[in-house]
Amino acid sequence: MAKKPSMGRQKIKIAKIEIKNHLQVTFSKRRSGLFKKASELCTLCGVEISIIVFSPAGKVFSFGHPTVDSIVDQFLSRNPPPNSTMRHLIDAHRKASVQDLNSQLTQVLNELEAGKKRGETLDHMRKLASQRKYWWEKPIDELGLNELEQLMDSIEALKKNVTNQTDKLSVEGNVNLSPFFSANGMGMVDSVEIKLYQMNASSTTHVQNTGYGHGFF
Amino acid sequence: MTRTKVNLAYIANDSERKSTFKRRKKGLMKKAEELSILCAVDTCAIIFSPYDPEPDVWPSPLEVQRVIAKLRNMSPLEQNRRMMDQKDFIRQQLTRLSEQMAKQQREIRHKEMTNVMFECLKGKGFEYLNMSDLNDLNNLLSQNIRAIERRIKLLEKRHNGGD
Numbered sequence: 001m002a003k004k005p006s007m008g009r010q011k012i013k014i015a016k017i018e019i020k021n022h023l024q025v026t027f028s029k030r031r032s033g034l035f036k037k038a039s040e041l042c043t044l045c046g047v048e049i050s051i052i053v054f055s056p057a058g059k060v061f062s063f064g065h066p067t068v069d070s071i072v073d074q075f076l077s078r079n080p081p082p083n084s085t086m087r088h089l090i091d092a093h094r095k096a097s098v099q100d101l102n103s104q105l106t107q108v109l110n111e112l113e114a115g116k117k118r119g120e121t122l123d124h125m126r127k128l129a130s131q132r133k134y135w136w137e138k139p140i141d142e143l144g145l146n147e148l149e150q151l152m153d154s155i156e157a158l159k160k161n162v163t164n165q166t167d168k169l170s171v172e173g174n175v176n177l178s179p180f181f182s183a184n185g186m187g188m189v190d191s192v193e194i195k196l197y198q199m200n201a202s203s204t205t206h207v208q209n210t211g212y213g214h215g216f217f
Numbered sequence: 218m219t220r221t222k223v224n225l226a227y228i229a230n231d232s233e234r235k236s237t238f239k240r241r242k243k244g245l246m247k248k249a250e251e252l253s254i255l256c257a258v259d260t261c262a263i264i265f266s267p268y269d270p271e272p273d274v275w276p277s278p279l280e281v282q283r284v285i286a287k288l289r290n291m292s293p294l295e296q297n298r299r300m301m302d303q304k305d306f307i308r309q310q311l312t313r314l315s316e317q318m319a320k321q322q323r324e325i326r327h328k329e330m331t332n333v334m335f336e337c338l339k340g341k342g343f344e345y346l347n348m349s350d351l352n353d354l355n356n357l358l359s360q361n362i363r364a365i366e367r368r369i370k371l372l373e374k375r376h377n378g379g380d
């Protein structure tokens with residue numbers, strides 16, 4: 001169930017890429033990255049930029065601030081664009097929209113960053129747990145046949161109980177809407193009632209054997 | 218460069234803005250050149266700034282003119298099809314990023330639920346879980362059961378298939 005890792009940062013030679021597939025992928029990523037850098041430069045320094053790129057297939061991608069055409073015309077004619085009230089209005093409006101979009105962008109990037117940290121924390125927790133004496137927390141591929149069968153029995157027993165709980169809740173119509181994952185983000189409740197499994201312990205024979213319900217300690 | 222996070226807004230400080238401009242302009246031109254060489258494609262960049270009446274260009278004014286001519290020779294439809302201003306580009310980025318975020322949220326959910334599963338196996342109860350959490354937990358349990366079944370089958374096959 002592990003994700004195949006991507007290539008990561010590789011130092012490459014600056015020469016035409018021979019493998020067509022790599023070339024296509026590189027083009028797509030770098031073109032996007034180039035436009036991103038251009039957009040950032042426009043915002044940070046208030047300059048006007050245009051970038052024109054032809055794809056390997058001959059299609060043309062272009063980026064321009066304020067617009068590709070205005071920059072291209074300005075370059076060709078060597079004259080600054082006419083200074084009109086209309087232009088000022090359009091520019092001001094555009095600037096406000098871009099500012100708003102950039103804030104949204106920053107927000108999403110921050111959320112992604114936070115999510116990434118959260119994922120790493122969870123991975124770390126899992127790694128620590130699998131190293132300790134709890135054999136059942138090791139990846140499935142590291143378990144022997146006996147262990148696998150034991151684990152499966154425990155999980156099936158747990159699943160029965162969870163299903164009972166969901167049935168019970170839907171029958172009662174008493175759905176607890178409060179979020180499980182609290183503000184501290186840890187997702188674990190400290191003082192937990194364990195009466196449920198104790199109730200079911202007698203009804204499921206496997207519970208005693210595998211330890212589900214009594215812990216593996 | 219410096220791994221400090223940059224605030225995506227106009228730099229008010231004049232000297233900071235000028236030095237940022239110089240640094241990033243250099244980087245931008247370099248990236249344009251790399252793209253051009255790596256993918257063997259026609260590329261050009263034009264920058265108008267308050268620091269120079271003449272625009273900064275890559276590769277050269279003559280080459281820029283050639284690329285512009287190549288652009289303008291295409292039909293208006295083709296020209297405009299992949300033409301973007303800042304708004305368009307940032308919207309495109311936002312779409313891409315929100316897809317990334319949805320995927321990330323699913324992964325986090327899966328990881329958190331896995332922790333819950335192991336806690337439950339150790340004996341912790343789950344009355345505090347709401348309906349949605351319980352359903353996700355149930356699905357995860359089914360997933361794990363199937364994965365274990367597959368693994369058991371594989372091991373048995375190996376054991377039997379071996380000498």
